[in-house]
Amino acid sequence: xxxxxxxxxxxxxxxxxxxxxxxxxxxxxxxxxxxxxxxxxxxxxxxxxxxxxxxxxxxxxxxxxxxxxxxxxxxxxxxxxxxxxxxxxxxxxxxxxxxxxxxxxxxxxxxxxxxxxxxxxxxxxxxxxxxxxxxxxxxxxxxxxxxxxxxxxxxxxxxxxxxxxxxxxxxxxxxxxxxxxxxxxxxxxxxxxxxxxxxxxxxxxxxxxxxxxxxxxxxxxxxxxxxxxxxxxxxxxxxxxxxxxxxxxxxxxxxxxxxxxxxxxxxxxxxxxxxxxxxxxxxxxxxxxxxxxxxxxxxxxxxxxxxxxx
Amino acid sequence: xxxxxxxxxxxxxxxxxxxxxxxxxxxxxxxxxxxxxxxxxxxxxxxxxxxxxxxxxxxxxxxxxxxxxxxxxxxxxxxxxxxxxxxxxxxxxxxxxxxxxxxxxxxxxxxxxxxxxxxxxxxxxxxxxxxxxxxxxxxxxxxxxxxxxxxxxxxxxxxxxxxxxxxxxxxxxxxxxxxxxxxxxxxxxxxxxxxxxxxxxxxxxxxxxxxxxxxxxxxxxxxxxxxxxxxxxxxxxxxxxxxxxxxxxxxxxxxxxxxxxxxxxxxxxxxxxxxxxxxxxxxxxxxxxxxxxxxxxxxxxxxxxxxxxxxxxxxxxxxxxxxxxxxxxxxxxxxxxxxxxxxxxxxxxxxxxxxxxxxxxxxxxxxxxxxxxxxxxxxxxxxxxxxxxxxxxxxxxxxxxxxxxxxxxxxxxxxxxxxxxxxxxxxxxxxxxxxxxxxxxxxxxxxxxxxxxxxxxxxxxxxxxxxxxxxxxxxxxxxxxxxxxxx
Numbered sequence: 136x137x138x139x140x141x142x143x144x145x146x147x148x149x150x151x152x153x154x155x156x157x158x159x160x161x162x163x164x165x166x167x168x169x170x171x172x173x174x175x176x177x178x179x180x181x182x183x184x185x186x187x188x189x190x191x192x193x194x195x196x197x198x199x200x201x202x203x204x205x206x207x208x209x210x211x212x213x214x215x216x217x218x219x220x221x222x223x224x225x226x227x228x229x230x231x232x233x234x235x236x237x238x239x240x241x242x243x244x245x246x247x248x249x250x251x252x253x254x255x256x257x258x259x260x261x262x263x264x265x266x267x268x269x270x271x272x273x274x275x276x277x278x279x280x281x282x283x284x285x286x287x288x289x290x291x292x293x294x295x296x297x298x299x300x301x302x303x304x305x306x307x308x309x310x311x312x313x314x315x316x317x318x319x320x321x322x323x324x325x326x327x328x329x330x331x332x333x334x335x336x337x338x339x340x341x342x343x344x345x346x347x348x349x350x351x352x353x354x355x356x357x358x359x360x361x362x363x364x365x366x367x368x369x370x371x372x373x374x375x376x377x378x379x380x381x382x383x384x385x386x387x388x389x390x391x392x393x394x395x396x397x398x399x400x401x402x403x404x405x406x407x408x409x410x411x412x413x414x415x416x417x418x419x420x421x422x423x424x425x426x427x428x429x430x431x432x433x434x435x436x437x438x439x440x441x442x443x444x445x
Numbered sequence: 446x447x448x449x450x451x452x453x454x455x456x457x458x459x460x461x462x463x464x465x466x467x468x469x470x471x472x473x474x475x476x477x478x479x480x481x482x483x484x485x486x487x488x489x490x491x492x493x494x495x496x497x498x499x500x501x502x503x504x505x506x507x508x509x510x511x512x513x514x515x516x517x518x519x520x521x522x523x524x525x526x527x528x529x530x531x532x533x534x535x536x537x538x539x540x541x542x543x544x545x546x547x548x549x550x551x552x553x554x555x556x557x558x559x560x561x562x563x564x565x566x567x568x569x570x571x572x573x574x575x576x577x578x579x580x581x582x583x584x585x586x587x588x589x590x591x592x593x594x595x596x597x598x599x600x601x602x603x604x605x606x607x608x609x610x611x612x613x614x615x616x617x618x619x620x621x622x623x624x625x626x627x628x629x630x631x632x633x634x635x636x637x638x639x640x641x642x643x644x645x646x647x648x649x650x651x652x653x654x655x656x657x658x659x660x661x662x663x664x665x666x667x668x669x670x671x672x673x674x675x676x677x678x679x680x681x682x683x684x685x686x687x688x689x690x691x692x693x694x695x696x697x698x699x700x701x702x703x704x705x706x707x708x709x710x711x712x713x714x715x716x717x718x719x720x721x722x723x724x725x726x727x728x729x730x731x732x733x734x735x736x737x738x739x740x741x742x743x744x745x746x747x748x749x750x751x752x753x754x755x756x757x758x759x760x761x762x763x764x765x766x767x768x769x770x771x772x773x774x775x776x777x778x779x780x781x782x783x784x785x786x787x788x789x790x791x792x793x794x795x796x797x798x799x800x801x802x803x804x805x806x807x808x809x810x811x812x813x814x815x816x817x818x819x820x821x822x823x824x825x826x827x828x829x830x831x832x833x834x835x836x837x838x839x840x841x842x843x844x845x846x847x848x849x850x851x852x853x854x855x856x857x858x859x860x861x862x863x864x865x866x867x868x869x870x871x872x873x874x875x876x877x878x879x880x881x882x883x884x885x886x887x888x889x890x891x892x893x894x895x896x897x898x899x900x901x902x903x904x905x906x907x908x909x910x911x912x913x914x915x916x917x918x919x920x921x922x923x924x925x926x927x928x929x930x931x932x
Contacts, residue, residue: 195554195576280745300745389695
């Protein structure tokens with residue numbers, strides 16, 4: 136009768152080396168492989184395909200001849216593209232600082248224990264967690280000409296806009312889009328900064344109190360530097376997000392009146408889905424990516440060198 | 446002795462499994478049935494029944510993408526009967542207007558064939574044709590095994606149907622939804638004796654449904670009131686517009702502007718060869734009237750699209766306007782709005798100065814079979830069933846329908862039913878409807894026209910300047926011709 140081994144046979148030869156390799160240096164990479172593969176499939180491959188499309192003539196969704204940089208030439212000579220960049224920049228330059236400024240202000244108020252802040256804090260998240268289409272519908276109900284609640288109760292009652300409506304005029308339409316973006320995202324900034332404020336150490340504040348520092352100096356030299364990292368991250372997130380603003384505008388104005396609210400995202404969408412200028416839209420996407428890359432790198436370097444962040 | 450720890454081994458197996466799953470998902474796709482049946486050769490015109498024609502396709506599942514308006518839900522209710530009779534399963538998906546255009550057209554043009562049939566508006570015709578994305582139905586229509594001998598194109602409302610569904614000698618499909626524009630006004634205001642007397646005094650005729658575009662203007666002008674003025678004996682609390690129409694950049698305003706105004710004044714966006722012709726004298730005259738009509742509109746007309754018009758009228762916010770007739774169903778129905786039952790309708794009116802140019806906006810929606818469909822014959826049978834007299838008659842019984850067949854126009858529901866007034870207006874609009882020809886870049890043109898109509902309407906450009914700017918845009922978009930060659 137032969138003896139039965141309780142242990143499985145140990146790997147030998149190439150199997151041993153492979154197991155060794157997997158157990159050694161390769162192990163961390165194997166663990167992150169699924170995530171990396173996902174990133175490659177959903178991020179890198181589509182981007183490379185976009186670059187490929189941007190270098191080709193397209194007929195509807197079909198790729199035709201290689202045309203080098205013709206799409207880029209057409210894009211950069213398209214007045215509508217530059218107009219959309221301008222509109223996006225205006226919204227971004229006004230909305231993002233407002234969100235950061237107001238968010239910081241509200242967070243400071245909350246951190247001082249304003250009455251009802253515990254109830255308000257979770258409620259603050261509501262605008263930020265709403266789907267952009269829902270946000271658009273909420274504001275449509277508020278600002279629609281004739282039947283909008285705000286239009287009827289405020290604008291008409293006090294004769295603020297006579298003979299026209301908010302989304303009929305370029306200036307007021309852009310202002311309303313900025314207002315809606317600020318309404319939606321200031322609470323998120325507030326909560327993020329508020330969380331940052333809670334994490335600040337108390338020691339410097341005690342020292343400042345002992346030294347007789349004023350409230351302004353305490354804020355200027357202790358609080359603000361303490362929340363710089365989170366403000367920097369929020370700035371980046373909001374700049375990127377605002378650059379992508381689409382749903383709200385598309386539902387409320389469709390880019391009008393007269394292209395006044397046509398941001399880059401709306402321009403891209405129209406070129407792909409309304410006009411089927413896929414090559415041109417791909418070129419625009421590549422240009423925007425390069426622009427983002429440059430801006431993000433500059434912001435990163437700025438913060439890391441001057442503020443010693445990251 | 447060497448052994449891989451059990452925990453690490455599990456991690457490795459999980460990681461590899463996820464990688465393989467992702468790869469499979471990325472590459473995946475079941476090609477499914479390749480189709481290719483051409484019907485049962487024993488079935489012909491003399492013994493044709495839907496059941497026998499569908500026998501070879503029993504068990505087939507087809508996917509159809511359609512638009513959701515007031516019309517389609519009633520048709521959807523009838524589909525189980527088709528499924529029961531044929532054994533063909535129909536997945537009938539309804540999406541809102543913008544989504545059915547983008548989602549459906551993307552599927553057609555890409556050739557993926559996720560949908561066997563997709564509803565297209567006439568304005569999409571040129572694009573899907575240029576992309577070879579549609580299966581013409583001629584082969585099926587000529588195939589005795591598939592063709593219902595009782596479904597004939599001459600039985601549909603003509604020449605609208607031919608203009609909308611033909612391209613050269615080929616057919617795209619059957620007309621399914623005859624979308625059309627009608628005029629609507631407030632009957633309760635028209636019934637007011639004080640308003641009747643004042644109207645007669647001002648215009649020298651009775652206050653009734655306008656018969657010409659000029660009378661439409663007079664009606665709008667008459668009922669436009671400022672805050673504090675009287676309307677039907679009551680003081681208005683806010684400015685009251687006499688007319689409301691679409692004006693936003695994303696609207697279908699072009700689909701009213703071109704057929705009802707430009708073409709009726711002898712103009713149009715292009716000439717007979719499709720060459721941009723925005724600056725024609727007729728267009729200038731038409732835009733002058735358009736600009737005048739804008740003055741009688743609500744303050745925010747430049748941001749109003751087709752969904753706003755019924756809301757404004759349903760809330761009593763205007764005296765009259767243009768409306769896509771299928772948008773009336775949810776508004777002019779008990780409980781639909783406070784003014785339900787108080788509306789009166791008229792076919793989109795002719796130009797009183799040149800009635801011979803009569804043209805209105807009627808844009809039939811057509812369910813087309815995608816070139817990428819793998820179930821073309823089964824899909825054809827379904828579309829043919831939808832267009833058949835029997836199905837159309839049953840649809841009429843639902844109360845929310847839009848005639849596509851001539852015989853439906855004579856049915857009691859149209860001539861004597863509770864919506865007889867609406868259907869009389871619809872019948873008139875359909876008789877003079879001029880659907881879009883096949884143009885490659887119509888949506889780019891619509892964008893340009895919408896910018897122009899906003900500028901002219903808001904007084905930011907004169908009709909001449911606005912049209913000159915449009916001409917320049919059109920030449921850039923279309924080149925020499927805006928139309929698709931039919932050869």
